Amino acid sequence: xxxxxxMGMSLGTVGFVFGLISFVKTKKLTKKLKEKGILxxx
Numbered sequence: 362x363x364x365x366x367x368m369g370m371s372l373g374t375v376g377f378v379f380g381l382i383s384f385v386k387t388k389k390l391t392k393k394l395k396e397k398g399i400l401x402x403x
Contacts, residue, residue, distance in 0.1 A: 394400035
């Protein structure tokens with residue numbers, strides 16, 4: 362039973378890190394597109 366708990370925790374951590382990296386990359390892309398005038402600013 363503990364094995365599944367450890368697996369769940371590690372997969373949750375990997376998912377969190379992946380989500381954080383994706384969020385940062387999306388913010389950078391949005392900023393770059395706004396600078397080039399491709400994306401409208403709200």
